[in-house]
Every structure is written in C-alpha cells, then in structure tokens.
Amino acid sequence: MMKRNRDSHLLRKTMRTRFKKLVRHVLLNLQFLDETEDQGISMNVKKNVAFLVRQKRKTGVLTIAEKALLRAKHSTRTIEERKRLCMIIATQPCFSRLPPKIRARLVSVLHFMTINTDRVIVKEGDVPIHVYFIVSGEVEMIKSSYDKITKKVSKVTEAIVGSGDWIGDVEILEDCTRINTYVTMTTCELLAISTSDFLGILGGFVKKQWLEKKAALKSLSYFDFLTEDQIIRACKNGYLMQYDPLQSIYSEETTGINYVHFILSGECVILQCLKMKVIKNEGQTTFELLNVSNNPQSLFQASSKSLKSQRIDMQGRYNILTDSVFNLQELLATSSEADREEALERKKAVSS
Known part of the structure; x- marks a missing residue:
C-alpha cells in the first residue's frame, strides 16, 4: 500500500x-x-x-516548425531536413559573413534555445564554454567598474546587442576568461555552439579576420593611445571592408552615417562640397543651394545667418568653384603619378 x-x-x-x-x-x-x-x-x-x-x-524570426527542426537531434534529421536547415541558417544575419561551406558544417552542431527576460547568458570572469548567436531579442552588455572614490564595484552598461551579433567569441580568440556579463533585456532566441566545435569549424576563418583587424588598428597612429582592452572592443565592433575603384563609400541614397572609415591603403576623393540652406516650413523641410563665389576661401567663411539653417553636404557631382562637371580622371590622378611625370620631364631636360 x-x-x-x-x-x-x-x-x-x-x-x-x-x-x-x-x-x-x-x-x-x-x-x-x-x-x-x-x-x-x-x-x-x-x-x-x-x-x-x-x-x-518578419525577416530573421523563426517559425515553430523551424525551431522544432533546430531542436531535433542531427542523427534523426533526414537529408531534406538538413538541406532545409542550411537554407534557414543562410537567412540569419549572424551568419551572413560566413562562407556557404562553413555554414553547412554548422548545421550539425548548433543548438537552439529560448531565454526569458533578465537572465544571465554569460557572466564576467567565467571560463568560456559556448558561443552564442542572437537570432532575435536584445541583450545588455555589462562591465564591472571599480570606483576609486567610493571604493565600490559598479555595473556599467557598455552596449546593447541584438539580432545578428555574436556573444562569447572574443574570449575564445583571446584565450581569456569572460570580459563582460550579458543579460537578456527581452525574450531572446539564441543558437549556441560549444568551444571545441567553434574552434574546429570557425576557428581558422574567424581567427584570421581577428588578427587582421588587430594589425590594422595597431598600424594607425590614431589608436596608439588605446589600451589592449579598448583595442579588443574596437575589433569586436569593427569590420574590414574593401572598395573597388570608383565605388562610393557613402552613396547618395544613404540616409545616415553608421560607421567611421579609416583608410588603410589606397586613396579617396570628395566628389562635391555644396553649401546648402535648410528651410523648414509647416513641417516640411526644403533645401536651397547657396551661391558661392569663385574664391575658395569664401566657402569656409562664417555666414551671418544661423548655423542651424545651414548644412554642408560632402557628396554630389558638380564643382561649385568652377560650376562645371568634374574631370574624374584628373581627380583620381595620384600624387605618385604626378611625381613620375615630373621625373620624366626632368630627365628629358637633362638629356637635352
């Protein structure tokens, strides 16, 4: 009984x-x-x-069927389901910069999880075990800061990361303990991978990019004053981009500037410098091109009108100083080419 x-x-x-x-x-x-x-x-x-x-x-949000497929064991998935998972992973922003072959290898080792609000994903000082890829939701990145005046340790919010970001990869690349604490601000959907799988599949590709970014930052005197911790944060948030000749860095359709660009190699030119007046009337904003004299210094002289009603646009197609179309070949002529031409003329003069 x-x-x-x-x-x-x-x-x-x-x-x-x-x-x-x-x-x-x-x-x-x-x-x-x-x-x-x-x-x-x-x-x-x-x-x-x-x-x-x-x-x-919504782009990037998984359906119930997709999440169920991600939770299933890889050994039980059919060939069609594995192909479908490759397509699902390819559509996620956090894997957009990875080659297709690496994305295909991730299918068997990724683990899907859902975490509620105000939960600690990674704790500062812990040994890195997993790397997390954010599918949806927002996560707060917190750093412990010691105040010498109050002699207390406080938590400082450094950033808020979201869909498309990675969590925990920096500590594995730097071979150190967790640098920050990550706490969920909303209900988050994550894809997790163990440290061994991360190094085996992504290690070579990610490590190469990481070292290239650190070398690029240290080659610029602008970053000489940064500490090693600040260099690591800059590498985490920065990207290495390559632009082809005559390609626009900031195009006319760009609504805002999200990044600051540092030139590592090559040369760039500003195609236009216009002096504009912004007029706001009944909730509508209009732009008026101001007349500028042929004197280049007048462009930089202060105007008697309010500075709030003026804006300088650094993009365009026409030269305000000559009021004619730019000679693009002349603008793109580098200083090295000018030096070569000068050397050839000097050589001709000596031979004659």
Whole structure:
C-alpha cells in the first residue's frame, strides 16, 4: 500500500513538472501560435491566396516548425531536413559573413534555445564554454567598474546587442576568461555552439579576420593611445571592408552615417562640397543651394545667418568653384603619378 502511494506521488510530481514545462514553452512561443505550416499551391484558389498571405513574416524570426527542426537531434534529421536547415541558417544575419561551406558544417552542431527576460547568458570572469548567436531579442552588455572614490564595484552598461551579433567569441580568440556579463533585456532566441566545435569549424576563418583587424588598428597612429582592452572592443565592433575603384563609400541614397572609415591603403576623393540652406516650413523641410563665389576661401567663411539653417553636404557631382562637371580622371590622378611625370620631364631636360 505504501509503495503504491509512493509511486502515485512520484507520478503526480512528474506529470506536474511536464505540464509546467509545456506551459513555459507555450508562453515563449505565443507569438508564433497563429502560424500554420505552408501547404503549398493547390487547386483551391482561396487556399492559394491564404498561402501567399501567410508567407509574409518578419525577416530573421523563426517559425515553430523551424525551431522544432533546430531542436531535433542531427542523427534523426533526414537529408531534406538538413538541406532545409542550411537554407534557414543562410537567412540569419549572424551568419551572413560566413562562407556557404562553413555554414553547412554548422548545421550539425548548433543548438537552439529560448531565454526569458533578465537572465544571465554569460557572466564576467567565467571560463568560456559556448558561443552564442542572437537570432532575435536584445541583450545588455555589462562591465564591472571599480570606483576609486567610493571604493565600490559598479555595473556599467557598455552596449546593447541584438539580432545578428555574436556573444562569447572574443574570449575564445583571446584565450581569456569572460570580459563582460550579458543579460537578456527581452525574450531572446539564441543558437549556441560549444568551444571545441567553434574552434574546429570557425576557428581558422574567424581567427584570421581577428588578427587582421588587430594589425590594422595597431598600424594607425590614431589608436596608439588605446589600451589592449579598448583595442579588443574596437575589433569586436569593427569590420574590414574593401572598395573597388570608383565605388562610393557613402552613396547618395544613404540616409545616415553608421560607421567611421579609416583608410588603410589606397586613396579617396570628395566628389562635391555644396553649401546648402535648410528651410523648414509647416513641417516640411526644403533645401536651397547657396551661391558661392569663385574664391575658395569664401566657402569656409562664417555666414551671418544661423548655423542651424545651414548644412554642408560632402557628396554630389558638380564643382561649385568652377560650376562645371568634374574631370574624374584628373581627380583620381595620384600624387605618385604626378611625381613620375615630373621625373620624366626632368630627365628629358637633362638629356637635352
């Protein structure tokens, strides 16, 4: 009798635990409950219209079917499911800079997880075990700071990372303990990979880029005053970009400047320097091109009008000083070419 009661108590406890786990998963996936699996095009016109409407969803947000596929063991996945996972991973912003072969190798080792708000993902000072890729949500990056006046350690927010960012890769590349603490600000969906898998699959590719960025920063005198910790943070947030000749760094369609560019090699030219007046009338903003004299110094002289009503645009196509189209070949002529031409003329003069 006692054994039967004990078994009944264990059964109720197990069922209660499973029910709580089920409720927790339902709450975490509440925003996706209205989604249905794609059935494809059929002979029914109404179903086809509904299918096309259902295809519209937020970029980077996984459906229930995709998350279930990511949670499944790799040994149980079919070939078609593995191909589908390769396509899913390719659409995620956090893997956009990786070659297709490396993305395909990640399919078997990535683990999907959902973490609630105000949960610590990585703690400062711990040994790195996993690297996390943020699929959705926001994570707060915190650093411990010691105040010499109050003699207390306070938590300082350094940045907020989100979809497309990596967490925990820097410590593995630098072979050190965790530098920051990461706390979820919203419900986050992450893809995790162990340290051994990260080094085996991504280690060579990521390490090469990391060393190139550190070498690039140390080659510029502008960063001589930075500490090693600041160099690491700059490498974490920076990218190495290569531009082809005549390619625009800031195009006319660019609405804002998100990065500061430091030139490592090559030369750049400013195609235009316009003096504009901004006029705001009844909520509408208009721009007016001001007349500038042929004197180059007048461009930099202070105007009697308010500085708030003026804006200098550093992009365009026409030369305000000559009021004519730029000679692009002349602008792109480097100083080295001018030196060569001068040397050839000097050589001709000596020979004559």
